[in-house]
Amino acid sequence: MKNYFLFILVMSSFKMIAQTSVADSLLQIGNYQAAIERYKVGPESEFKIARVYTQMGDVYAALASYEQGFKRDSLSLQPRFEYARIALGNNDPVTAFDKLLKLTTEVPDNASYHYYMGKAYEDLNNDAAAISAFAKAVSLNTSYRAARIELVKLLLKNRKFYKAIQSATIGLNIYPEDIKMNSLIAQSYLGGKRYDKAIAHFELLFSLGNDTDFNRKNLAWSYFNDRQWQLAIVNYEWYNRDYEEGNSQVHFIMSQAYLKLGKLDLAQDYIERSIAFKTPELHQEYLQLATIYVRQEDYKNAFYATKKAKKEKSDNDLIGYQYALAADQYYADKPKKLEFYEEFIKQYPESAFQDLANARAKDLRKEIFLAPKK
Known part of the structure; x- marks a missing residue:
């Protein structure tokens, strides 16, 4: 009899293994519902069923299956990690944070746990804690690209340009042609006013085929701030041609660049274009137009351009x-x-x-008083 029961037990085990094997095969070919039905036959299958629901995109069913599984096994690392990631993707950072905090405490040298902890902190609007978590992830795994990108993005967002450059440089040492990392370091150099360095990385992005309106405009702006007026103009012309012809600010900067080059006719042309494109406040454009007219010794038009600037911004004492x-x-x-x-x-x-205006008014009254009477 003892041997009989042992035989039954062995046969039952083989049957369960066969069911699991069939379910695994069904899962691999995408027959999810049939896989679920097969898994249900076997014991301790909640986590496997949860993973099938995850692949189906049925988040709530997946979470419910994990919770059923935790009643039986609340200690296994993998299901808890999977659950946290699903909760995070389902806009529930609080639930994800609770699981991840325990995981990072139990296994502090797992870089992925710290990475997802950083994502949870980010969703909870705690940038400082997120930066620390991402920094921990990359300290544990230097080549953890996703964590480094998130770290540099947050450092850039919080205007920690030097630290962003440091971290991005490490990433570029691993893969120099990483488009995302080159974009982030270019923006960090731009924010830190290292325009020559920003130019080098924006130019590299174009050589890698990453020609975007964002990159073109920022490359032009970097050349402008690096006092390379002609190259700024060339890149703004490409921007106007390829992306957005009617950007008032671009034409305003181009006018400034032409003014720096002493090309007054072109400076006037582009500031007039800027005025034509911009609404409703045009005071800066009219003031620049007035500056150009003064350089041309056209004081009449300079006066009327300044008058228009004052009309646009009547509360500005400098314009007044x-x-x-x-x-x-x-x-x-x-x-x-x-x-x-x-x-x-x-x-x-x-x-x-006021002092300057009063002093000039006083001089004029004196000149008027002393002028010969007609």
């Missing part, structure tokens, strides 16, 4: 003062000049330019 200066240059009649300074003094009583 520049308006008075423009009138001073344009009008020959001293009483007329005085009117504009008196208007400024009255309109902007708290302005830092």
